[in-house]
Amino acid sequence: MQKVIAKNExxxxxxxxxxxxxxxxxxxxxRFGFYATQGILAKFFVVSLGFSQEKSFATFGAFxxxxxxxxxxxxxxxxxxxGTKRTIVLGTIVLFIGYFxxxxxxxxxxxxxxxxxxxxxxxxxxxxSSLLSKCYxxxxxRIQGAFTLYYMSINIxxxxxxxxxxxxxxxxxxxxxxxxSGLGLVIALGNYLLMxxxxxxxxxxxxxxxxxxxxxxxxxxxxxxxxxxCEFFFFLQHLIIAHTFLWIVTGLTLLCFFREMVKEVxxxxxxxxxxxxxxxEAIIFFTLYQQMPTSLNxxxxxxxxxxxxxxxxxxxxxxxxxxxxxxxxxPLFAFLYGKYKKEGKDLAVTSKFALGMTLCGISFTLLYFxxxxxxxxxxxxxxxxxxxxxxxxxxxLLISALGVAMVAELVPERIMGxxxxxxxxxxxxxxxxGGILASFMAISKSEVMDKVQSLNIYTNTFGEIGxxxxxxxxxxxxxxxxxxxxxxxx
Numbered sequence: 001m002q003k004v005i006a007k008n009e010x011x012x013x014x015x016x017x018x019x020x021x022x023x024x025x026x027x028x029x030x031r032f033g034f035y036a037t038q039g040i041l042a043k044f045f046v047v048s049l050g051f052s053q054e055k056s057f058a059t060f061g062a063f064x065x066x067x068x069x070x071x072x073x074x075x076x077x078x079x080x081x082x083g084t085k086r087t088i089v090l091g092t093i094v095l096f097i098g099y100f101x102x103x104x105x106x107x108x109x110x111x112x113x114x115x116x117x118x119x120x121x122x123x124x125x126x127x128x129s130s131l132l133s134k135c136y137x138x139x140x141x142r143i144q145g146a147f148t149l150y151y152m153s154i155n156i157x158x159x160x161x162x163x164x165x166x167x168x169x170x171x172x173x174x175x176x177x178x179x180x181s182g183l184g185l186v187i188a189l190g191n192y193l194l195m196x197x198x199x200x201x202x203x204x205x206x207x208x209x210x211x212x213x214x215x216x217x218x219x220x221x222x223x224x225x226x227x228x229x230c231e232f233f234f235f236l237q238h239l240i241i242a243h244t245f246l247w248i249v250t251g252l253t254l255l256c257f258f259r260e261m262v263k264e265v266x267x268x269x270x271x272x273x274x275x276x277x278x279x280x281e282a283i284i285f286f287t288l289y290q291q292m293p294t295s296l297n298x299x300x301x302x303x304x305x306x307x308x309x310x311x312x313x314x315x316x317x318x319x320x321x322x323x324x325x326x327x328x329x330x331p332l333f334a335f336l337y338g339k340y341k342k343e344g345k346d347l348a349v350t351s352k353f354a355l356g357m358t359l360c361g362i363s364f365t366l367l368y369f370x371x372x373x374x375x376x377x378x379x380x381x382x383x384x385x386x387x388x389x390x391x392x393x394x395x396x397l398l399i400s401a402l403g404v405a406m407v408a409e410l411v412p413e414r415i416m417g418x419x420x421x422x423x424x425x426x427x428x429x430x431x432x433x434g435g436i437l438a439s440f441m442a443i444s445k446s447e448v449m450d451k452v453q454s455l456n457i458y459t460n461t462f463g464e465i466g467x468x469x470x471x472x473x474x475x476x477x478x479x480x481x482x483x484x485x486x487x488x489x490x
Contacts, residue, residue, distance in 0.1 A: 017135045019202060020146060022195040023128050024153045026188050030092065030124060032157035033099055033184030036165040037117070039158075039319050040177055042294050043301075048174055049107055054442035057294045061435015063114055064290060065246045066230050068428035070122025072253050075421025078127040082219060083206030084417060085131065085199065091124025092189045094223060099182035103175040115230030119223050126420040133408035133416055134202050147408070148337065151401035152330035157184070159323035166316035204417060243432055250429060253422055260415050270486040271410040274350070275419070277483060278406055281353050282426045283433070284472055285399045288360050288392070288465070290434025292319055295441040299367075299458045300385055302443075303374070303451055308382050318385050325393035326401075333397050349406045350483040354476040356398030361469035363391035368463025371455050378451030410487070437465070 041063065045056040078087040098116030105113045132150060161184070169177040261272045300318040307313075340346035347355070370384040403423050411419045441461045443454050 028153040028157040029188030033181040035158035036161035036181040057438040064431025066118040071424035072421035074123040075126035075417035079417035084204040094120030096185035102178035129404040130417040147405035148334040155323035155326035162320035286430030294438035321389035356395040357473035359395035365466030371459040378455040
């Protein structure tokens, strides 16, 4: 395998290797499709399928768990069997099928479509970031900035999707929004085929070996089987099975991780241990992140003024504030990473994780005080949501955006796809814990009508979440120096 050697140049933001731009746009369109569906899914469960908020949040959590719980398998497939690039293409095709199945599904078939989406995302998600990591040397000063800009591509896609999708659903029906997701995957695949020559000489071992028809048929049969298994897990009475499946996957993944860790020399083992600790910290962050399409979304629907700069908007569009702030802050953060790295003043990734958690704590604590500024009808200004999303998005850039960069820097290249999948498994675990957390803020139909009561339920719980998160961030800060010592050992 030939690697693209990215040199340490002065202006890293505009001198990325050519494969960076292909991977950037592939991720952009795939995430566009994903968030066009995720942004309306919890409300779709309530309005179209008649779920209570509690059931909607629990089902959404199970969906998130399975979406990301299968990513480890996709990473392994890309590393060892099919190849990174082939797995990306296959995942894109499966996702396309899943979104169009959603567009034409009913209450009985919707979960089959969601099962296909889970399988497609499992195939796709770990491999673009794994491919991107192969474009850089371990000591390239641009790697954190590159992954931050790459993360921006995710949020440009989700920003556009989170505006278009609720609007289409409101005016033209749910199926039009799901078709929009499928369209994003068509564009992603077309973009890949047009620019694939730029990545002809990079990839995993599997990309440079011949693909046998028998192997491909086995993989396709497995995809169909896993999709139907996911469908079975989606029925509400079987959520416990979905959760059990996730914990089994997590246990097996940890066993594989420790098996690979003992094969390494002592220095590399310590770095892998740091990566594991940061992944555990990331689970806490992603649990908070899961509140955006669930409890925060319904808070905006119930208790936030929908008049935004003189225009009445669909309250679900408030979710687009998250990618908006990511897009605004990403170039700034990427520039600062490169600048301070060259000057030897950059914060270690462990400090960035702790700072990110602190900002997340502030974002939820801020919402608690909103109730003291509500009107007599229990409605608060949209400014509180704007401010909360700002702090949480800044924290996200320091944790989620740098997670893949952290993996690229700390783990051996030979298992990069697998560990990338393990990183995304943290989101799967958070899907379950986030759904449980959101259920504490689920309100009944009578409480929906009483805006003052619903405001108190939401803001009090947000305040409790904020305080607990700030305490966790203090604990994280206390471990920074010890973890940094492991990273810097030579």
